[in-house]
Amino acid sequence: VQLQASGGGLVQAGGSLRLSCTFSGRTLSRYTMAWSRQAPGKDRQFVAAIFRGNYIPNYADSVKGRFTISRDNAKNTVHLQMNSLKAEDTAVYYCATDNNVIYSSLTRPGAYDYWGQGTLVTVSS
Numbered sequence: 001v002q003l004q005a006s007g008g009g010l011v012q013a014g015g016s017l018r019l020s021c022t023f024s025g026r027t028l029s030r031y032t033m034a035w036s037r038q039a040p041g042k043d044r045q046f047v048a049a050i051f052r053g054n055y056i057p058n059y060a061d062s063v064k065g066r067f068t069i070s071r072d073n074a075k076n077t078v079h080l081q082m083n084s085l086k087a088e089d090t091a092v093y094y095c096a097t098d099n100n101v102i103y104s105s106l107t108r109p110g111a112y113d114y115w116g117q118g119t120l121v122t123v124s125s
Contacts, residue, residue, distance in 0.1 A: 001025045001114040005095045008119030011085055015123075019080040021095030021116055032101045033071055033078040036109045037091035037121075044094070046107040048080060052099065058106050063089075087125040092118040 007019040034049035048059045048069040057069045068081040078095060096112035105111040
């Protein structure tokens with residue numbers, strides 16, 4: 001499995017960005033997809049995930065109502081639409097995937113075996 005994240009950049013607070021993650025090597029529909037982020041000096045933090053079984057999205061409380069995760073199995077792509085960005089959203093964003101994640105572990109970054117290279121999001125206040 002290979003993941004390629006893109007779409008990061010510099011944006012003002014209140015603005016929007018759309019991250020994309022291209023998946024290759026397997027059948028995307030069988031995999032749970034997630035986004036996590038890591039700010040300087042902090043641990044990697046769960047942001048959002050979309051489960052392989054029911055495709056129901058899950059979000060960290062800090063991004064609920066502002067971020068939307070979506071998947072396009074036909075295009076092997078997962079997106080993270082980020083609106084109303086805040087300075088505290090500044091981080092390197094990583095997409096991750098695994099086909100063995102159980103639902104109760106969805107929000108744990110350590111549950112995912114495959115990671116993309118990360119894309120930097122900087123929100124200026």
